[in-house]
Amino acid sequence: xxxxFFCAGAVQAAGGISVQVVDxxxxxxxxxxxxxxxxxxxxxxxxxxxxxxxQKALKFIPLVSVVQTGSKVYxxxxxxxxxxxxxFSAPHKFDQKLYTGTTAEPxxxxxxxxxxxxxxxxxxxxxxxxxxxxxxxxxxxxxxxxALDAPAGKYVLKAWHPDIVxxxxxxxxxxxxxxxxxxxxKMSLKPRAADADAPAN
Numbered sequence: 001x002x003x004x005f006f007c008a009g010a011v012q013a014a015g016g017i018s019v020q021v022v023d024x025x026x027x028x029x030x031x032x033x034x035x036x037x038x039x040x041x042x043x044x045x046x047x048x049x050x051x052x053x054x055q056k057a058l059k060f061i062p063l064v065s066v067v068q069t070g071s072k073v074y075x076x077x078x079x080x081x082x083x084x085x086x087x088f089s090a091p092h093k094f095d096q097k098l099y100t101g102t103t104a105e106p107x108x109x110x111x112x113x114x115x116x117x118x119x120x121x122x123x124x125x126x127x128x129x130x131x132x133x134x135x136x137x138x139x140x141x142x143x144x145x146x147a148l149d150a151p152a153g154k155y156v157l158k159a160w161h162p163d164i165v166x167x168x169x170x171x172x173x174x175x176x177x178x179x180x181x182x183x184x185x186k187m188s189l190k191p192r193a194a195d196a197d198a199p200a201n
Contacts, residue, residue, distance in 0.1 A: 016149040017181035021140050021159055024188045028144025031064040033130045035137035036155040047135040053127055055083050060127030066137050072106040084120035091115050128162045152176045163189040
């Protein structure tokens, strides 16, 4: 299996950067989390936005979410059956007992990292929450593209996907200044099981 690697292509820009993520074969990667972290000790603002991961047709929707540290995520159950959601992941362990509708309390994700969600009743249900220490983040579309807006400065641009080989985000240094900016990541992905959920937007 080819190890994950990146193709650096960032150039200077003011106010934003356009990012393309492809797999080892050059095909676009949807649902990749892309974000800018501080490089140089600057403090990034907290602009907390609540997330939502619903349960519908015995699936978590979306499959991949991204929030800033300190954000809340709500888990409405839109199925007619009850769900029992949980996570054993170190950044945020929790156990939400059987419930329906919107009775579940939101979870607050305080630590950066990746949280894998499951349902104790329906074993095939799975979702991923990437928690990042920055307000400058996004998720690639079906074409593998995402645009991020951020003030001028030095950053580390990172890209992560739940199927990335090795599990760690790819990264490259980036400076946002005058002009336009673009960056490219090429990552190797583990094959997804045939019965696993496909990315859902």
